[in-house]
Amino acid sequence: MLNFDFQNPTRVLFGAGQIASLATLVPANARVLMLYGGGSIKTNGVHAEVTQALAGHTVIEFAGIEPNPSYETLTRAIELVKREKIDFLLAVGGGSVIDGTKFVAAAARYEGDAWDLIAKRIAIEDPLHFGTVLTLPATGSEMNAGGVVTRKATHEKRSFHNRRLFPQFSVLDPTKTFTLPARQIGNGVVDAFVHIVEQYLTYPVGAKVQDRFAEGLLLTLIEEGPKTLADPQDYDSRANMMWCATMALNGLIGAGVPSDWATHMVGHELTALYGLDHAQTLAVVLPGMLRVRKDAKRAKLLQYAARVWNLTEGDEDARIEAAIARTAQFFEQMGVPTTLTGYGLTADAIEPVIKALEEHRMTKLGEHRDVTLEVSRQALSLCV
Amino acid sequence: MLNFDFQNPTRVLFGAGQIASLATLVPANARVLMLYGGGSIKTNGVHAEVTQALAGHTVIEFAGIEPNPSYETLTRAIELVKREKIDFLLAVGGGSVIDGTKFVAAAARYEGDAWDLIAKRIAIEDPLHFGTVLTLPATGSEMNAGGVVTRKATHEKRSFHNRRLFPQFSVLDPTKTFTLPARQIGNGVVDAFVHIVEQYLTYPVGAKVQDRFAEGLLLTLIEEGPKTLADPQDYDSRANMMWCATMALNGLIGAGVPSDWATHMVGHELTALYGLDHAQTLAVVLPGMLRVRKDAKRAKLLQYAARVWNLTEGDEDARIEAAIARTAQFFEQMGVPTTLTGYGLTADAIEPVIKALEEHRMTKLGEHRDVTLEVSRQALSLCV
Structure with missing residues (x-):
């Protein structure tokens, strides 16, 4: 066996009905940005359930994170986070939304060009905290500290990884995946x-x-x-x-x-x-x-x-x-x-x-x- | 599958030579209490290796935690922690030493009778942080948040468990177990x-x-x-x-x-x-x-x-x-x-x-x- 250094602090709440736990999982006084993708969460009930669980929290939304999340889209989310003084992110979606949210978390308090965090592998010192509600089982991003972002302008698809980018928690409700396309x-x-x-x-x-x-x-x-x-x-x-x-x-x-x-x-x-x-x-x-x-x-x-x-x-x-x-x-x-x-x-x-x-x-x-x-x-x- | 809520934040450093990592794992300015058992760590080289890794740290020792750690012994450790204003514990041993250390961590800032933490299941709000160096693979205590303590006076062997009692880290070096009795x-x-x-x-x-x-x-x-x-x-x-x-x-x-x-x-x-x-x-x-x-x-x-x-x-x-x-x-x-x-x-x-x-x-x-x-x-x- 090779030597190793293993740690995974993400809390996983697994099972039907667990979205309700968001009420206590998300810090009460946080200004929350909820990030999601193309809007399927609005037709399958997840958006409504998350919103209900977060009643009483201050929540702003950022929609439109695409499959293979793009640097270009995420840059707009980063601007929104800075402008709205967001201090907690909630990713609601699959691996692309979660990966994108990690990039936003990493860049939120970084003053330089966010792409440098990947391209120059700049250490991420102080990311925003974030949680996830997983709607598409696939990438494992809900319980790891890595992600992949694509820069459309240059056709670059690059990965990043940082110990500080584990989700605080991830909610995995299998029933929320029942309506996914085959x-x-x-x-x-x-x-x-x-x-x-x-x-x-x-x-x-x-x-x-x-x-x-x-x-x-x-x-x-x-x-x-x-x-x-x-x-x-x-x-x-x-x-x-x-x-x-x-x-x-x-x-x-x-x-x-x-x-x-x-x-x-x-x-x-x-x-x-x-x-x-x-x-x-x-x-x-x-x-x-x-x-x-x-x-x-x-x-x-x-x-x-x-x-x-x-x-x-x-x-x-x-x-x-x-x-x-x-x-x-x-x-x-x-x-x-x-x-x-x-x-x-x-x-x-x-x-x-x-x-x-x-x-x-x-x-x-x-x-x-x-x-x-x-x-x-x-x-x-x-x-x- | 039943619903579940899983989290395990303990960092595991596994492999030959990992004890040296203590130099950076243990907070630099902490007053450390190192807890161990009957002294086998002094004959198998672990004590020396730990001490060397912690050169420059302030370390006090508490020896004599017995198999099936007793409330009576641990009470003396708790008194020492309070007297010496200890703010980090390092368990070096097997499950008994680690379980005992968890009890000490739980009780260190509790003013009442420590046994009540178990007998009355009082919530542990503010335990001391601690790490472990495992020398006897068996109980799993090095990566969980529970323990068992025995009150000799009454022949009671009781377990406790609390989310806040995960080790911050555990060092697992298989070579340190080579000299264990069959x-x-x-x-x-x-x-x-x-x-x-x-x-x-x-x-x-x-x-x-x-x-x-x-x-x-x-x-x-x-x-x-x-x-x-x-x-x-x-x-x-x-x-x-x-x-x-x-x-x-x-x-x-x-x-x-x-x-x-x-x-x-x-x-x-x-x-x-x-x-x-x-x-x-x-x-x-x-x-x-x-x-x-x-x-x-x-x-x-x-x-x-x-x-x-x-x-x-x-x-x-x-x-x-x-x-x-x-x-x-x-x-x-x-x-x-x-x-x-x-x-x-x-x-x-x-x-x-x-x-x-x-x-x-x-x-x-x-x-x-x-x-x-x-x-x-x-x-x-x-x-x-």
């Missing part, structure tokens, strides 16, 4: 699945607890993903999927083990260049990436094949290929295509991705820092 | 195992993540327990056992599921009356308790038999009995006897336990509150 549920399952894989499918370091936890989450997603897609109102199935997505990226399964993230880095460029959903990019890149890097990941791929897919017959390469194929089939079963063609793209889409990776210095990715541009090119060539 | 390692594995069982072997609520995590921890203990007993210096094996013990009782696997704790409550009386180690009492009580309550726990016992012990053949009762027998064999393999006879006691030991349970109002235990005194008596009668 595409978002499919994406959410794939997103969570690949988060786990990035921290699990590397090389063995004897970290048995972390491995068992990762495998337990993968098994649960495989069992519950199709069920929750077929029956959106099956409470336990949706609850399990929601808790999986949170646990997939809250630091726990990644503590004490190597991590990869090459699939994510390549995927970010696909979103920035062609507008694919985040999970769609992961579904496209992962199978090819695993195939290209089969030898370096051999021991863990065999463990994955045996424990997650119950593949114990045949020679090693056959078991590995079967496990990767089953993974891709699972993504397809969740309604998420696993080829560029599935999104109307061709092999011509590859070179711009490689060029973007080079521009962003993503030339040594993965757990061994050996995913060069050429390796990424090979992986993508298997994803057409 | 008895303490065996006890630690059994203690962690039963902590997991108390939160897992109840009735199904569709909480698949929690079940998989619990099963992953149990499987790891079964794999690593005998290995770490046989080879105390196998780093990964000891590290896995250590992390299992922490994860067994930090709130995570218990969030959203029912919990039992009847075995613990009966076990506490065995310690208070006859001086058995905590884990020894659990090893004695658990098998009988599971047998007596087989019907109420049937579904989870079958899941436990299949997933943890790979017992899938034969009728239900045979699989359940085999799983319980394997559990007891595992405890025996860890050097922890599973009968009263194994500790020189006879059936005569039972009635005083029942009387003590009655005195402490432990008359409706377990996940269904149906473990009456008669059920406890039946369970103990199977443990002779």
